[in-house]
Amino acid sequence: MSVNWSAIREEFPALANWTYLNTATFGQLPRAAVAAIHRHLAHRDELACSDFLSWFDDADRVRELVARLINCQAADVAFLNGANVALSLLIGGLDWRPGDRIVTLQDEFPNNLYYPALLERRGVEFVETPWERFYESITPRTRLVAVSTVNYSHGFAPPLEEMARYLRERGVLLFLDGTQSVGALRFDAGRIQPDMLAVHGYKWLLCPNGIGFMYVSPALRERLEPAVVGWRSHHDWRNVDHLHHGAPVFAASADKYEGGMLATSLLYAMRASLELMLEIGPEAIERRVRELATLTRDRLRGLGAQLPDCDSPIVSARWEGRDASLLARELKARRVLVSARHGNLRVSTHFYNHEEDIHRLATELRPLLP
Numbered sequence: 245m246s247v248n249w250s251a252i253r254e255e256f257p258a259l260a261n262w263t264y265l266n267t268a269t270f271g272q273l274p275r276a277a278v279a280a281i282h283r284h285l286a287h288r289d290e291l292a293c294s295d296f297l298s299w300f301d302d303a304d305r306v307r308e309l310v311a312r313l314i315n316c317q318a319a320d321v322a323f324l325n326g327a328n329v330a331l332s333l334l335i336g337g338l339d340w341r342p343g344d345r346i347v348t349l350q351d352e353f354p355n356n357l358y359y360p361a362l363l364e365r366r367g368v369e370f371v372e373t374p375w376e377r378f379y380e381s382i383t384p385r386t387r388l389v390a391v392s393t394v395n396y397s398h399g400f401a402p403p404l405e406e407m408a409r410y411l412r413e414r415g416v417l418l419f420l421d422g423t424q425s426v427g428a429l430r431f432d433a434g435r436i437q438p439d440m441l442a443v444h445g446y447k448w449l450l451c452p453n454g455i456g457f458m459y460v461s462p463a464l465r466e467r468l469e470p471a472v473v474g475w476r477s478h479h480d481w482r483n484v485d486h487l488h489h490g491a492p493v494f495a496a497s498a499d500k501y502e503g504g505m506l507a508t509s510l511l512y513a514m515r516a517s518l519e520l521m522l523e524i525g526p527e528a529i530e531r532r533v534r535e536l537a538t539l540t541r542d543r544l545r546g547l548g549a550q551l552p553d554c555d556s557p558i559v560s561a562r563w564e565g566r567d568a569s570l571l572a573r574e575l576k577a578r579r580v581l582v583s584a585r586h587g588n589l590r591v592s593t594h595f596y597n598h599e600e601d602i603h604r605l606a607t608e609l610r611p612l613l614p
């Protein structure tokens with residue numbers, strides 16, 4: 245079935261005034277997501293929050309949507325306010341010993357660098373390796389690999405299934421930050437089998453900032469205790485008339501990591517965005533995203549750009565003698581939004597973009613280049 249991309253584009257009002265090619269920084273909110281927040285706030289006023297337990301029933305329905313999107317069980321999903329929370333939970337919950345090793349890839353997003361680097365004071369070795377040397381960087385002392393599904397700066401996408409299988413055979417935990425791909429590219433947790441996947445939804449999942457999710461494998465849940473403990477930590481927390489007093493007994497499901505209240509307004513927005521994307525279909529979205537990214541690469545090469553050999557929604561380009569940050573500012577002044585990261589002009593198209601956006605980018609770029 246063909247998709248009416250022009251009709252879908254109308255659901256994103258910001259696109260009427262901007263040539264928006266910057267989803268790797270922020271995804272645009274569909275009208276349905278904004279309306280969902282307004283409906284929830286009006287509902288709060290109508291019932292004076294007397295039905296607040298039903299909000300958690302609705303949150304569980306969002307878990308089911310997430311599970312459909314990434315092919316896992318709803319019990320594997322916990323909500324969080326940023327991908328850094330998931331990695332901090334994982335690293336903070338492991339018993340590190342001097343000589344242990346954490347491996348990541350060069351040029352990773354700071355989330356995957358900062359906490360591992362802090363462990364060096366405890367004798368834990370932290371290795372940043374180019375992809376070409378990744379497998380030789382895995383030693384018997386390696387306990388964790390933390391990488392992004394797509395690099396935020398240059399768009400490299402490692403072969404996740406191959407990587408995960410290699411690490412699993414050696415007993416190495418795999419943490420994936422899917423913030424820069426989930427929602428644009430399909431992710432199959434059942435096939436890849438990471439130990440943990442974290443996704444902040446404000447980019448390719450088209451959610452407000454401050455809401456995301458993590459997938460935690462059943463095996464990891466058995467050994468990883470919650471780091472944040474609150475009134476929802478006890479498995480019987482819904483019995484609000486007689487809340488448990490004493491040490492909590494954790495549930496087996498991933499929601500044991502949430503601890504307290506959820507950002508319910510943002511969850512209703514996430515629900516609306518997920519419903520839209522699931523209705524379009526993850527396969528159709530990925531096909532559209534890849535087509536637009538390929539067209540973008542072709543147009544930028546035609547303007548003399550140097551591009552890495554990557555196949556992802558993030559397109560990074562360089563021109564000798566041209567400052568990427570200055571180019572991004574010049575384009576913004578022309579109402580064309582891209583970004584600059586580490587000397588790269590970063591262009592990121594989502595399914596709501598169309599070919600005319602890429603044509604306008606090229607038209608506005610041409611006079612700025614040699």
